[in-house]
Amino acid sequence: MQILKTLALVALVAGCSAETQGNMRYILATYDKDSLKHYTIHDQSWRIFDNTDAGKMMITSSINQGVIEGSKRGLTYGLAKKKWREEAEFRPAAEAYLANKGCKPTGGRLLLDGQYEFDYSC
Structure with missing residues (x-):
């Protein structure tokens, strides 16, 4: 395997x-699969990989939402606007998740399309 x-x-x-x-x-x-958490805010589901030892988290949309967006891009031959490339698209969910832990994001970067990483401190 x-x-x-x-x-x-x-x-x-x-x-x-x-x-x-x-x-x-x-x-x-x-990040490893054991750090995966599912988080929902404003009817949007997110997958969050939280590396607490490093003070980093990676956030990405749910698998279902990713499939929907990928299909839109495929059906329009790449003409549909790519979602989840800007920090502003991820930040509200990241801030809400981190607030539950008593933490705040301190910086961030796009790792891959649809996958954003935030540094945080508590």
Whole structure:
């Protein structure tokens, strides 16, 4: 099974830019599936990977929402506007999630389309 996962990752990364490959390696090294939390705010579901030891969290839309947005882009041959590329699209959910922990975001960056990372302090 591990061989299949490795082959799938190699195939995926082979078609990506060096920056995307680096970001994917960073994500895999920084976040694990055990840090996944599901969070809903204003009828929008989010997946949050929280690395409390590092004071970092990565936020991304739900899988269903990601599929919907990907389909829109595919059906319009890439003409539909990409969502979830700007900090302002992620910040309200990140702030609300972090506020529940008594924390605040201190900085952030887009890692991949639809995946944004925030540093935070508590």
